Amino acid sequence: PTSSTMPSKPVSAPLPTDVFKPDIFKGKVLFCTGGGSGIGKAITEAVMRHGANAAIVGRKLDRLTEIARELSNGTGRTCIAAQADVRQPEQLKAAVAKTIEHFGRIDFVVCGAAGNFLASIDGMSENAFKTVIEIDTLGTFNTIKATLPHIRATHGAYIHISATLHSRGSCFVGLFRSISLSSIGTPYQAHVSAAKAGVDALSAVLAVEEGPKGVRSNVMAPGAIANTEGMSRLANQVPPSPGTLLPYPLGRMGQVQDVASMAVFLLSDAASYITSQVVVVDGGWEQLRTPQ
Ligand code: HXC
Numbered sequence: 001p002t003s004s005t006m007p008s009k010p011v012s013a014p015l016p017t018d019v020f021k022p023d024i025f026k027g028k029v030l031f032c033t034g035g036g037s038g039i040g041k042a043i044t045e046a047v048m049r050h051g052a053n054a055a056i057v058g059r060k061l062d063r064l065t066e067i068a069r070e071l072s073n074g075t076g077r078t079c080i081a082a083q084a085d086v087r088q089p090e091q092l093k094a095a096v097a098k099t100i101e102h103f104g105r106i107d108f109v110v111c112g113a114a115g116n117f118l119a120s121i122d123g124m125s126e127n128a129f130k131t132v133i134e135i136d137t138l139g140t141f142n143t144i145k146a147t148l149p150h151i152r153a154t155h156g157a158y159i160h161i162s163a164t165l166h167s168r169g170s171c172f173v174g175l176f177r178s179i180s181l182s183s184i185g186t187p188y189q190a191h192v193s194a195a196k197a198g199v200d201a202l203s204a205v206l207a208v209e210e211g212p213k214g215v216r217s218n219v220m221a222p223g224a225i226a227n228t229e230g231m232s233r234l235a236n237q238v239p240p241s242p243g244t245l246l247p248y249p250l251g252r253m254g255q256v257q258d259v260a261s262m263a264v265f266l267l268s269d270a271a272s273y274i275t276s277q278v279v280v281v282d283g284g285w286e287q288l289r290t291p292q
Helices: 038-049 061-075 089-103 126-154 172-177 190-213 229-235 256-267
Strands: 029-033 053-058 079-083 108-111 157-161 216-222 278-281
Touching: 029 038, 029 089, 029 126, 038 053, 038 061, 038 108, 038 157, 038 256, 053 061, 053 089, 061 079, 079 089, 089 126, 108 126, 126 157, 126 190, 157 190, 157 256, 190 216, 216 256, 256 278
Parallel strands: 029 053, 029 108, 053 079, 108 157, 157 216, 216 278
Antiparallel strands: none
16 A cells, blocks of 8 residues: 555554554444543544544533544544433434444444442432443443444444453452452442443344344453543542552553453454454453452
């Protein structure tokens, strides 16, 4: 290819995903809910640095517009902001229409919009539980419904952002108060655990229903990832005890780029035979979890 057909050189600092070839997503378009911050933003940046354009979707248009500009400037690709609350199917359809109007196609969908707070079953209202189910699980369903015709057309791929809360029992309380759990279940996370279990199931059904049509669907389950909305809201409420040993074989918390690296792989042709999987990106947290 000539220099004019190659993606523009990224101007932001090097990232771990730079080990992938810079043009693997050239001509592709990403639609990312929750793309305005944290893991969703990092995935969008990494995918754009490999040639894709993107639409980031969220509730606050002003903030999204600012982030879209930052991502465009940092990667040399184009990112647009599309306002939608994932609980509202009509808003999502409008965000998809805006993306198609702008780019003409959607190849990848990342369902990253999520809600969370710490509350016991006894201490949360029915509406509190329902709110997180609606954002995480129904929001994922709504996003799939709104994007599926376009993903079928491009033989594209989905990534759903889940968690290990419901499947491994890793938890904020376990991390920050050195309480290890001997069975599956994370306290104060009933709403998110139920919601993310639903997300895992949705992804698996999507994978088997749409696999024959060339669509892949996988889940990424991050562990504790630094500098994210989830960690700042939840971890700050249970500060680390002095001398707490971080329970990671790799000796550090995750970074958003660690999750973005897996997303780049899963969306790339290198993962073309991988679907219906839940890929845990937690630094091996589970391996050090021992009952006390
Ligand atoms: C108890 C709460 C609450 C809290 C809200 N509610 N916060 N209940 N404890 N801390 C209740 C409200 O009282 C209300 O119920 C209901 O939830 C809806 O609240 P609203 O504020 O009206 O809803 P909304 O404006 O839609 O906001 C929903 C939200 C949102 C979920 C609270 O603000 C949000 O999503 N915040 C966090 C975003 C976030 O952290 N995302 C990253 C998740 S990462 P009533 O009965 O009063 O009407 C993640 C993975 C972590 O989850 C894994 C780490 C290892």
